[in-house]
Amino acid sequence: MRSLWAIGLALLLGSAQAALTDVTLDNGMRVIVHEDRRAPVMVSQVWYRAGSMDEFNGTTGVAHVLEHMMFKGTKNVPPGEFSKRIAAAGGRENAFTSRDYTAYFQQMQKDRLALSMQLEADRMANLVISDELFAKEIQVVMEERRLRTDDQPQSVLVERLMATAYQAHPYRRPIIGWMDDLQNMTAQDARDWYARWYAPNNATLVVAGDVKADEVIALAKQYFSALPAGALPERRPQAEPAQVGVKRIVVKASAQLPYLLMAWHAPTLKDWAQDTTPYALQILAGVLSGNDSARLQTSLVKMQQIAVNASAGYDAVSRGPGMFMIDATPAPGKSVDTLEKAIRNELERVQREGISEAELARVKAQVIAADVYQRDSLFYQAMQLGEYVTAGLPPAALAGRVGKLRAVTAAEVQAAAQQWLQDDRLSVAELDPQPLDAQPARANVPGVRHAN
Incomplete structure (x- = not known):
């Protein structure tokens, strides 16, 4: 087979x-x-x-x-x-x-x-x-x-x-x-x-x-061709200053459940042929979430029952700086603080012990299969090309993406976690749920679909 x-x-x-x-x-x-x-x-x-x-x-x-x-x-x-x-x-x-x-x-x-x-x-x-x-x-x-x-x-x-x-x-x-x-x-x-x-x-x-x-x-x-070129404004560099410590906010809003969002500043793909870290971070996101056997789902949701859901995300392609993000909802009776500590423990375990070759192979197969099946859609073929070239990357970067992901090693995933998932790059947001007040009905505005 x-x-x-x-x-x-x-x-x-x-x-x-x-x-x-x-x-x-x-x-x-x-x-x-x-x-x-x-x-x-x-x-x-x-x-x-x-x-x-x-x-x-x-x-x-x-x-x-x-x-x-x-x-x-x-x-x-x-x-x-x-x-x-x-x-x-x-x-x-x-x-x-x-x-x-x-x-x-x-x-x-x-x-x-x-x-x-x-x-x-x-x-x-x-x-x-x-x-x-x-x-x-x-x-x-x-x-x-x-x-x-x-x-x-x-x-x-x-x-x-x-x-x-x-x-x-x-x-x-x-x-x-x-x-x-x-x-x-x-x-x-x-x-x-x-x-x-x-x-x-x-x-x-x-x-x-x-x-x-x-x-x-x-x-x-x-x-x-008959349309004349325009005099485009000069695009100036807009580098983000280095963060110098953890940032934390609490947002109070009407909601049923609390919610935790953690975001680390991370690099994006610039030199697709030479860069390795963005590909390693994509694999790391797959290690942490993406299916029932991923680490956050297995540890936080199934075993410890601290969260009702938890996921990681990272986008390697953008014109500006990147973010590696983890979001989670605590289980009933569990605090956001307890949930954050559990997430940190999982990250520290990757940083300290790395990942196994079997785990790496499973995640690669998952990420590559998702990439292949997405390309089966004409719309997403065009969508990916547009995203890459608008970000300043050549079509060759998209064609070579799977090969670069296949080349990622377990050591590179561990090194990426150690270097980038550090507190000095981290911002944490907590949703503090407030009572669900009855919202007055608003008149429909033509052109907007109202949620039920």
């Missing part, structure tokens, strides 16, 4: 045979095409290298607000018509904003790619941001903040922890923005953001699916 490792590697090698084309148009727009002929569909994504980390105090959330406004019409396409045309062609579309980028996508039959490019090129250059439509949409965004952050105690804790853990770096600001900034934002703020960052030389077009690279490149030239 073939092992999961062998099966995953075979799938990966088969996926790697798909052709990848990476070109840059004369106006600076990058075009990446990943050919995958398993189904007659395609996904097209336009990535702008502008996210919340590029914002200024006083206008936090403007990147996300502009994402909303991108669907509100251009000189050529009336408000709401963009989505209607995609739907009429049998496709689906949406967008998302992060700390590092804003991206827009369509999933359609392969023969409708021209429509996708035509519409994206139009709103890259011809967006109309009227005061009237902005006034309506900013209300939608504020309600979105209330629903997804203000009314979610764990989300509030994460937001406050980020504002504490980062002293200077713009990652300390929430992607959706502070409410006060949203309340005082104007249509001109959105227009300024659009003029500053929405240009072909700050964008990457990623197309994946049953397409031919030369035809995609020809369409990209047809629709985007």
